[in-house]
Amino acid sequence: MADSIRALRAQAITDGSDDKVLHHQIVIVGGGTAGISVAARLTKGRRGQTDVVIIDPSEKHYYQPAWTLVGAGAFRQKATERTESSVIPKNAKWIQDAVAKFDPDHNRIQTRDGLTIEYDYLVVGAGIQINWGKIKGLKENIGQHGICSNYSYKTVGYTWECLREFREGTAIFTQPAGAIKCGGAPQKICYLAEDYLRKQGIREKARVIFASAGETIFAVEKYRKVLERVIERKLIEVMFCHNLVAIYPERKEAIFQHMDTAEKVTVNYDMIHVTPPMGPPDFIASSPLADEQGWVDVDKHSLQHVKYPNVFGLGDSSNLPTSKTCAAIRKQAPVLVKNLRSLMSSKPLTAKYNGYTSCPLVTGYGSLILAEFDYDKNPAETFPFNQAKERWSMWLLKKYALPVLYWTGMLKGRA
Numbered sequence: 001m002a003d004s005i006r007a008l009r010a011q012a013i014t015d016g017s018d019d020k021v022l023h024h025q026i027v028i029v030g031g032g033t034a035g036i037s038v039a040a041r042l043t044k045g046r047r048g049q050t051d052v053v054i055i056d057p058s059e060k061h062y063y064q065p066a067w068t069l070v071g072a073g074a075f076r077q078k079a080t081e082r083t084e085s086s087v088i089p090k091n092a093k094w095i096q097d098a099v100a101k102f103d104p105d106h107n108r109i110q111t112r113d114g115l116t117i118e119y120d121y122l123v124v125g126a127g128i129q130i131n132w133g134k135i136k137g138l139k140e141n142i143g144q145h146g147i148c149s150n151y152s153y154k155t156v157g158y159t160w161e162c163l164r165e166f167r168e169g170t171a172i173f174t175q176p177a178g179a180i181k182c183g184g185a186p187q188k189i190c191y192l193a194e195d196y197l198r199k200q201g202i203r204e205k206a207r208v209i210f211a212s213a214g215e216t217i218f219a220v221e222k223y224r225k226v227l228e229r230v231i232e233r234k235l236i237e238v239m240f241c242h243n244l245v246a247i248y249p250e251r252k253e254a255i256f257q258h259m260d261t262a263e264k265v266t267v268n269y270d271m272i273h274v275t276p277p278m279g280p281p282d283f284i285a286s287s288p289l290a291d292e293q294g295w296v297d298v299d300k301h302s303l304q305h306v307k308y309p310n311v312f313g314l315g316d317s318s319n320l321p322t323s324k325t326c327a328a329i330r331k332q333a334p335v336l337v338k339n340l341r342s343l344m345s346s347k348p349l350t351a352k353y354n355g356y357t358s359c360p361l362v363t364g365y366g367s368l369i370l371a372e373f374d375y376d377k378n379p380a381e382t383f384p385f386n387q388a389k390e391r392w393s394m395w396l397l398k399k400y401a402l403p404v405l406y407w408t409g410m411l412k413g414r415a
Contacts, residue, residue: 031056034125034315040413043091071159072192136246145249168205169270177213195364213243295319327358
């Protein structure tokens with residue numbers, strides 16, 4: 001399969017009227033959850049009638065929502081990984097390259113390898129950029145010295161190693177300022193770690209701290225109240241408005257800065273799980289497609305770009321004012337596809353995204369609160385019961401049902 005992909009790309013490079021100049025009807029930037037979901041819907045059952053190309057340099061595709069469970073020893077790491085070629089829809093083309101520059105005024109992009117690709121319509125779903133280097137001492141020490149993170153396939157296994165080797169002392173779990181993917185993930189691993197230590201009979205020897213740059217544990221009141229009770233029950237210390245700015249592994253020190261006063265606070269640790277700062281990809285932030293913060297600037301209901309009508313955006317790289325989750329993309333993708341097809345047929349864009357997102361808040365092994373809400377922070381729950389309650393059934397949904405829904409539903413354009 002890899003050979004056929006390379007052959008397809010080589011052929012594509014010579015297909016243009018000028019050397020290394022291509023043209024495609026719909027270009028999708030990003031081969032992650034957002035890009036593949038949109039491509040699958042655009043090409044599903046249309047037997048090549050729609051010319052869709054995906055641009056992404058990755059060799060692998062990951063089911064990242066399971067990494068929280070991997071870090072707690074409750075999910076196989078290899079089960080979260082597949083080859084990128086295996087998830088490309090059969091009626092879509094794949095150019096294994098990275099975008100270097102957008103030129104929306106001329107409906108074209110340039111790639112890292114020197115291609116110029118012209119398009120009729122552009123969809124941007126390029127994900128979020130993890131900025132390991134923004135915390136002093138993190139990038140060079142992650143994956144060793146008790147410094148772990150579930151936010152990378154390469155480092156998630158070390159989280160489980162740290163938990164297994166922990167005997168006593170202080171375990172810190174951080175959440176940075178600004179947008180991150182899966183806003184609930186930093187606290188999920190904290191709850192799981194606390195539960196693990198309790199099950200091992202060493203909880204009384206451990207100090208568990210959740211340090212967040214945010215002001216509260218959760219933005220939606222219905223779920224915030226129950227999570228506060230979870231924290232109280234588990235005897236977890238919370239440090240709100242504290243942002244991790246540096247780590248000194250030789251002294252086992254974590255340096256936090258208060259978000260309001262800028263005061264520095266030093267906390268010694270034996271294990272620290274770091275959620276790194278994140279932001280828009282550099283190639284988007286420096287482009288005409290970006291808003292003032294660097295995200296793709298789209299209408300929050302139609303997902304159409306506010307300046308370039310033939311451009312759409314979704315997922316983590318967009319400025320949609322909702323949590324950056326896989327569940328949000330599942331609702332965004334059908335809206336985008338419907339509106340794109342309407343635009344292609346010169347019809348009004350009638351589909352609307354209401355900001356729906358979901359956060360399966362794991363509170364321990366076998367317990368989960370399924371938070372679902374919209375732009376207005378109103379609960380938008382799926383099931384006919386109160387989801388602001390820890391449930392075994394929702395744990396089963398998270399661990400077993402959602403991965404199947406992802407691989408065989410979302411990425412196939414079926415869900």
